[in-house]
Amino acid sequence: MDRLLNIDRRIIFIFVLLGVAIPLLIDIHLPIKPTPTVRAVYDEIERVSIEDPDRPVLVSFSYGASTMPEMEPMTRSILHHLFSRGRKVVGICLWPEAVGLAQPIMDELAAEFGMKYGTDYAFLGYKPGAQAVVLNLGQSMAGTFPFDTAGTPVGDLPILAKVQNLKDFSFVFDFAAGDSMEFWWIPYGQEKHRFPFAGGCTAVMAPDLYPFLQSRQLVGLLGGLAGAAEYEALIGVSGSATSGMEPQSVTHVIIILFILLGNTVYFTTRRRGGKA
Template structure:
């Protein structure tokens, strides 16, 4: 019996995971979501720069693609909502070629929702190869790094970007990153040299990697995974897909923990039986 449980058919585990994700979408229940200090710092910074007479400018670098869209897009939408609500201007770019259309769609959707004008309130510059080198280059020569936006408009003629010469002319930089060519490169190639306010938005699995940068002050805020996005949605009081996603994620985690504990119980019982057999 124990041996059977020990070698449980993986399709049973798959079925449990499937149900643990599906059922919480159908059965709604409330969960307490409280923003941690790293998410709150990002929120507070956007609030702070919105007080500027010019409205403030954020550079959002969409350094991910569709594979991590489910985790990072809710955060991107929540931060854009917050920025547009507060009349903060947003410039978007990508270090991942596969994320260009996705990032542009998110920016267009949010701009439409808040009635923001392309070129005046927001701009999307697209993708350019180089990652770390691009970050270093645009930090010194913004117009040289991106001569045009995705519409083909010259960047030195776009009202939002014409006065941005270096990264220092931007109030807040954030990378929405799913790996290489994201947060770490921004810190290594640009932030540590030019010392500006920088925040990261990342997948839950990579969030622990960035804690040393938080302590050193190179990164002053972090929105980690879908949970971070749900916390941000709570702060701006605009429930979206992240808060909805907390139910299946919570239940799936519980099921996973149950299987890990159950697997260990089976392992120890099995070990005891084996020892008894050896003695006999």
């Protein structure tokens, strides 16, 4: 029994690896059912598309390469939904790596939906300062991002012609790998300007954000790859998050079985008076 508890960790590694690799090759197909927090984001974008179609939407990319497999699918889903409804979108980055990750996705999806740069969408790049950037955005858009990444003054971008500050956006969405939603956007932006605010975050961050859902400081939330997969289901696109749910399910079961096995061996050994 003790030997079972002290197996080479590489055996567990192989199980996890196979649990990911095999379902990627075999189509298991498990139905994906959107949860209320994800559906709330979808409904909010639908609502602003009907009730507030003229004002642009602000999307903030606060993630880096380390969390890309989780964040990229939700970036694609949200931008797909926004562009498909003809929403004008302004992108900014609060994490430096996000520039190289988000801009190609935004350009690609904008091209897919025939959106024109400057008029229908814009990408303003990165500014250091975290919460100071959000605070500054609440006071002056042009004062925070004087130029876009191509060096064009924001005053020359038609999409921002009527935008003075955060109040002039119909909806703000943050893609967060860290605590940018909780500690930057809510206290330094949403608290004062009361714009509809939602976000997509890594699964690690998701449980911490539930208090803000109940207080309505957050309209909705996409948590991790599962949140992205649910959003893909809502917009009718089968992307990398949807295909990722099969290995995700299998590996979760494998880890649960390992935990149960570990406990079974532990309690069996203890009952026999052994050490574990």
